Amino acid sequence: MSLVVHDPTVEGSTIECEITPPRHLRRFFSGEPFRVEYDVDLEGLPTEIATIPALAHVCPVAWANGVDVEVSAVDETFLQSLEEVREVLGRMYPSFIEGGEIRVGEVVDTRADRSPDEFDDSGLLFSGGIDSVASYVRQREETPTLISIQGWVVGVEQDDRWEGAMTHIDTFAADRGLDVQNVRSNMLSCLDMPMLQAHYKRYVDGAWYSSVGHGIGLVALCAPLSHALGLGTIHIASSHTDEFDQPWGSHPSIDDNVRWTYTSGNHDGYVLSRQKKVELIADYAETEAETFPIRTCVHADRGGNCNECEKCYRTMVGMVLAGLDPNRFGYEMDERTFHEVREGFERRTFVMDDHTVFHWRDIQDHVRYDREFPVDSATEFFQWLETVDIDSITESATEATHRKVIRGVARNIPYPVYNSLYPVYGSLKKRI
Template identity: 45%
Template sequence: MSGQRTEPAPETPPPDPAVRIGRIAAEGTTLECSVTPSASLRRFFTGEPFRAEYDVPIESVPDAILAIPVLAQVCPVAWAAGADVYVATVDRTFATALGEVEATLASLYPFIEGGDLYARAFAEPTLEVGRGSTDTGLLFTGGVDSTCSYVRHREEEPTLISIRGWTVTTDSSDDETWDRLRSRVSAFADERGLETAFVESNALSMLDHPMLLAHFKRYVDGGWYSSVGHGLGLLGLCAPLAAARELSELYVAATHWEGVDLEWGSRPDIDDRVRWTGTRSHHDAYELTRQERIDRIADYVRTEAPELPLQTCNVRIEDNCGRCEKCYRTAVGLRLSGLDPTDHGYPREALDYDAIQRGLENGDWILGEDERYMWADIRDRVHETDPQSPAERAFFEWLLEADLDGLVDESGSPLSHRALRAGARNTPTGVYTRIYPVWDAAKGVYRRFA
């Protein structure tokens, strides 16, 4: 953050605006602590204590490392409000990393005011785990980006880490989805002799995302977590796991690439700076466009994994629907890299070129600037590809002439959602608290924008 300061009077309530992290309890595989915002920040928090569940005991992990997951979620909100954060102890290396990440976010977003981090101790823990280890971890979903990172680093035999709490929520309604994701990732790992790690956290539900969007949506292309918080947040969640499993390196796959000028919460100048005692993080494959990542996957398919599955669907996580924009886009990308999408988890209709063109022309999907870049990347490859059917030829010809800028929804969400955000932004906290149940009922609308 802007500065590291020793807390002079820990029993004294911090001044407003501020957030205090309570005692961090680690019992077995469970991490929990309270988060207490001052009055002006309460609207950005739901009142839930922070929780994270790991699949390995974390009781022996030092408190300074255990503080990292909650700080990684809370600090960006505090920076946006110009608030200080108070915690009993924190790893000194991570505290330094927070200052560097805050500086990056401040360079991207005008609303990032920064703040100080107060602790009774900035610790430099001695770790038996993590010291001298060459083991690596990879945040993994089975999509194009994380699969490409696996292909690039497969000789390191990385532990595949999957996190529940963002695209798969901790709501009981998502239990079956999470079970299917675990099964799919475990099957991928078993076939390759890899270890897996699964983390569950309420990192998002402890934050009030509708209110964060109400205040800051006008500054970001997408949602709060995707635009601001997820690089630091997801990597920070891995800190106790990395210490317990002796992971010295963590890879997170790039979404964008060099030349894509977008504000995004996971970037080289964020992820490469996230570190703590024993572990460093790396933003991987940023030098490759998405189509070039598919090329890397295609090389691996042809030499080692002819039926490699991919899962990229925006609608469901257990398989690919073949009808959403991301399924269509990935299927076209696979075809341009010389692969048959049906061999890799996509139904045949995912290459229905007439449906793709109609959907793009009719605005059937809310597309942001990142999708525009990805379709432009595909268009660049179309120049080098001979069509294999009249339908493909017609689509390629249309795409080469299409106004991709016109496909982008500048608002990022329907008018009704923007009206709700404007209302919440101008609602006093006391009134907002009384109407919260009504607002909470609309939260499902925002899940895709988180």
């Protein structure tokens, strides 16, 4: 049997699409219709474009089970894109991506009614973190529209956190004369994320969406927006470089192949490691004589930074190394912070997966002393950090069963999803 993506309804700025999975896939779906809201009026949006966001999110689940997907109409270019991304994910995850066809009632060439000249603007998926700010710096000559998605790192029910995050993003955009578009979607509650994670955790280093679905999913969420605004490129910031050899849901071979009509995704910044991106931001801030908040934390209640999680610590350390004072960019840091970071390593309290290890090694590789650091005790800290055997710390920190469980879910996933997964894993652990 096929998984059916029903014809979407478009009302004002909202698209809603019912999903009917076959019986054996129902456990991976919550029963909610797929829903996404935009800041622009979408009345008259063609069905073949309106279905793209839902298709992008359900297809990886179908492919992981060898199930066909049935849809009444789809953009011809996007259909080709789906087939290419399916092949890429199959090579990344041969142990569970089984394949599956897209069964389409009508394949529509939407380019026939549009001109490429209509798509001469660009959009940038923007969270205000290191990766997306570095991508803005790289693409700023395009004056890209900043696209922020609620339902990913910040859940659709977390309006207070979203309001806090958008305060920073709106200010960043206003200071640079940029437009901002908000996208709000239940893509992570339409799917049953705890069940997906429980079933596929043995195959992936992070969560399902991060490891498999977020590249195609986040870029494709922008399809209706690009159709309305004429965005020919959707930039999505890279997480790694080609030195990272683990499979991941956002990769040039995925993101660059997501396209429809005259719009295509661009996996931006793949040539730059995270520390190189921090240095790029430091150069930009110095050249423009600007300061602005950088938001990387998934724990802070009001969209800022908690200043005490591993990611906050890692970001602050990288900023100091690049000559940036974190206190001028949305963090609170002094020499005591270095002691807290060192303690986190020595007591093995940081959750360290392949991704965090990759980024800490990157910081180690870029340690240099030919500049004045903006925070006291930095020199002594970096002299110590150069000696740290991260592999040894990671191995000993993840020996316990509970640490192995956390490592499988605590990667860069939305905090509300993490909260729902943790008790699931607690109960699973008790049964082992």
